Amino acid sequence: MADKNTLTDAVHDLLRKAIIEQALKPGMRLPEDTVGEQFGVSRTIVRHALVRLENEGLVVTYKNRGAFVAEPSKVEAQHIFEVRRCLETEVIRVLCQGIHKDGFDRLEAHVRHEDAVRGKNDPVSIRLAGEFHILLAELTGNHVLARYVSEVVLRCSLIMSLYARNHSSECAVDEHSQIIGAIRAGDQARAAEIMEHHLGAVAGRAELTAQPDSIQSILSHYGKELAN
Template identity: 80%
Template sequence: MSDNKTTLTDAVHDLLRKAIIEQALKPGMRLPEDTVGEQFGVSRTIVRHALVRLENQGLVVTRRNRGAFVAEPSKEEAQHVFAVRRCLEKEVVRILCQGMAQSGYDQLEAHLRREHSVNGKNGPVSIRLAGEFHMLLAELTGNDVLARFVGDVVLRCSLIMSLYARSHSSDCAVDEHSQIIEAIWEGDAPRAIEIMEHHLGAVANRAELSSKPENIKAILSHYGRDLAQ
């Protein structure tokens, strides 16, 4: 692929990824190559390459004779993704607690300011910025393989949140991000790991991934209000 095509593919991939993570493109929505190409002014070939990359990241699925769609992860798959993410991100903070350049802290603090600026104002953007914070942490380890795996799993978690998260739960725990930075600065790996585990556990809980048994009392109490009127 020529450099120009590679650049265009990167651009289309990044725009579609952003639209998916910010919940403009919803899970299950079809992504016709011709429509995407027309909107971005590129060929279907460019779009196809971008969609393949998104599929490799778990954000898009291709269905035979039907084309590409925004992925709809099952709850079981979502649980597996979060389990892997917890393992990876514990390793990220452990590595960073061994030492990180001042420029790394500067980048984290700058990102934290961006999160504060939209917190409570724009849920989808908050979700995207929250994910980018974790991806930045992974990049700062200097381990490109780890950063790539974390990036993919964080993107999939953002998609999962758009599908399963409770209403009014999109605000990221910015304070916990600040606490993670503080623990890394102090080189306190046990504390950083503890905060990260709690933080990711809270995110997963907002996604309501656990199958909860139906409670007949709770169900019927709702309908019983009509009888009491």
């Protein structure tokens, strides 16, 4: 029998994967007994896993109601993307100063994995796209930076499942390859430019800025009443 910490890690990782791959939708309730039955673990193990997910911003817990997959507001989502841009700009700066050759091997292997599922499985593509950015941060060797990047990337994946129109695996894979190329060349300005465009496109698909209706569309309904 696996020990408590190992089981908690496993349940945490599986629930997080299910959230990021959009199998568990924002707002969905996560009853401890149901989750425990499905994974064959105690409610205590599930509770510890849910606390970790709450600390990562993926789950919220309400008194007397239980745990739910988080539903970030559009304002909160905008703030998360702003922080992500700042953190990933720092990642680019550090990596352009130096990265072990093994790092490029790992990045390119990851992109090949992304390419293999391109257009075949959007939930997995979304998860892999986020993991590429987490890997970039881990390769800086700065564990604090990697931790914060991991948190905001995971929360962005949740945001995309709530607000995004679609996922473009074509753009993600191509731009990831371009980022690797710019880092390999030590071209910080170019790598940062690609990253900024890339993250801007992701945020754009989330439609976080409400578009006001035109006066034509607003009044068309009333015009129909006049016609009657």
